[in-house]
Amino acid sequence: MSKPLLSGGATTDVGTGGAPFDLPALPLVDGETRQAWVYRLLREAILQGTLKAGMRVPSSRALAERLSVARSTVEVAFDQLRAEGYVAGVVGSGTYVSATLPDQFLRPERLARTTKAASNPISSEAPRSATARPSRHDATFVARVADAALFPLAEWRSHLQAAARGTRLQASAEDDAFGAWELRTEVARYLGAARGVSCDPAQVIVVAGIRQGLNLAARVLLRATDKVLIEDPGYSLAADIFAPFARRLAAVAIDESGFSVARARRHAGVRLAHVTPAHQSPTGVTMPVSRRLELLSWAQERSVWLLEDDYDSEFNYRSAPLPALKSLDKDDRVIHCGSFNKTMFSDLRIGYAVVPRALVPDFAAACRAMGPPVGLIEQRALAAFIADGGLARHIRRTRAVYARRRERVLEALRHAVAPAPLRTSGEHGGFHFTWWLPDDVPADALVKESAARGLRLELVADCCQRVQTAPGVLLGDSALSDESLTDALPRLAAAIAAARQAVRPPRTKRR
DSSP states (O other), X not given: OOSXXXXXXXXXXXXXXXXXXXXXXXXXXXXXXXXXHHHHHHHHHHHTTSSOTTOEEOOHHHHHHHHTSOHHHHHHXXXXXXXXXXXXXXXTTEEEEOSSOTTGGGSHHHHHHHHHTTTSSSOTTSOGGGGTSOOTTTTOSOOOSOOGGGSOHHHHHHHHHHHHHTOOTTHHHHSOTTOOHHHHHHHHHHHHHHTOOOOOGGGEEEESSHHHHHHXXXXXXXXXXXXXXXXXXXXTTHHHHHTTTOSEEEEEEOBTTBSOHHHHTTOSSEEEEEEOOSSOTXXXXXXXXXXXXXXXXXXXHHTOEEEEEOTTTTOBSSXXXXXXXXXXXXXXXXXXXXXXXXXXXXXXXXXXXXXXXXXXXXXXXXXXXXXXXXOHHHHHHHHHHHHTTHHHHHHHHHHHHHHHHHHHHHHHHHHHHTTSOOEEESTTBSXXXXXXXXTTSOHHHHHHHHHHTTOOOEEXXXXXXXXXXXXXXXXXXXXXXXXXXXXXXXXXXXXXXXXXXXXXXXXXXXX
16 A cells, blocks of 8 residues: 555545545554554644645545445544544534644644743643642752643543452463553554554563663663663763663764764674664754664664663654654664653653564563563553543643743743853753753853752753763753743743853952
């Protein structure tokens, strides 16, 4: 199925103007149901603008005939799209793409509008519970986590209760060492739709978070004499995680495209490389496709395992995120690690790892030796939460809130550093971005002045192993409530002004 659907001159009236469209025929991935496939085709057409806001979607009968599936299959996909707000039904007229799409905030003009509305304490896109529980990370810019106050706790509790009622006492002893099969199945489907990763549930391992996923991979793959490459600057705990398993750790300086393959080629005997392609930790740069292909080619040539840390990839505010590195992995050299602690709330402690098929037996043995890290009830509750669209709805809602918060911080910084230009990286997504300091704002003075005003800042230098970067600070803004931003941003501006004053020469008195 390489040709676009409805090609060859065939058109479908999708709006009042009778505009034709071509629906891209994405291939059915392993383990994907036909309902999920049809849903993915339509969702991608909407998000990419093939089906525009206000256009009429082809009827379920027409799509079923064109896709060679049952009409009921298409109707199930329509139900999910309606539940998530992508389409709406008009009685007697058909189904139309919603005028206000759930992911509409990705457009630049939406970001400009939300910035103007930033003074409102709570966005209309946020769940009602947002006002009930203030974030424990308020008044600091260090935390790079989700805002737990935005999580639909009542919905989650109902899934927990249902999972508890349906779990037999002996079920945990019978379950797979990799975790509950229903959760692994939902994770595989989720990764296929959200990150472009085609995998079988048998490759998915449930872990307590990305750190445990990295630790598990190191335990399985590394010997004492092996060499591991880590990014520099990079994830601050990476060296601590890998050091007990391999004596040789080498820090590879990143460049404007992330992990440098050219520098990696200078190292011999590399067994494993830890990379953060989606939103490099800490600089936030996204690795372009050309660099990803170069990285995969090097890994295949040198028999290197790539450990992809996909820690906050779901949150991209200005465009659709690039698919995961794993989605391009034709040679099965990538171990893909992610975490629901980032997308939901940090105390959940559930993540996942997708391992190459050849490594499944080795990882299974390690998992059996370590025992299950996550309770069965929580796993089954999460599976139900993903299956009924709860996770997708939550990500869309919070992404809008985080995008607005990001724009508030960026706008405040622009005013605070003027007339100097604002230089940042990673501001397009994730839970933090990097602000590269102007020459007249010394890093040490800024940290000191911020601390004096109750603010905590983390320096890029604290994430470096050997390299020396330009002075910069990390600003975590996702966990800060709107009220806290209103309070913290003026204090940050005052700290910047005070830091600038510290480097100005004192005025001499005129005689």
